Amino acid sequence: MNxxxxxxxxxxxxxxxxxxxxxxxxxxxxxxxxxxxxCHACHEEQTGTPFTPWPKGYEQEKAVLCGSCKQELTISEYQNSGSRCPACGAGFNPGCRLHAHLYFSEA
Structure with missing residues (x-):
């Protein structure tokens, strides 16, 4: 297990x-x-710097961790998951989409 x-x-x-x-x-x-x-606020508290979002072109990078099964997901897997872990089926907070720009660059 990861x-x-x-x-x-x-x-x-x-x-x-x-x-x-x-x-x-x-x-x-x-x-x-x-x-x-x-979350981005934890990063800032822990490091003293803002969270740097992933630029376009890194969609196949493993950058999301399911807290239920500990599976690392690529950005693309997470963004296309329908708010469920593709490995274990655990539900993710659909409201996280509102903060996606903080983690993944849209430009």
């Missing part, structure tokens, strides 16, 4: 103090430091 370190997580399913609902179970890898964080 065991990635998630900086700022408050439980084993990658929730944090900012996002800790039942479906807040993903962590995102920052482009600049290549480390996983539950």
């Amino acid at each position: 065991r990635q370190t998630v900086r700022g997580a408050i439980d084993d399913e990658t929730r944090c103090g900012h996002y800790h609902g039942p479906t807040d179970i993903i962590a995102l890898k920052c482009f600049c430091c290549r480390e996983y964080f539950p």
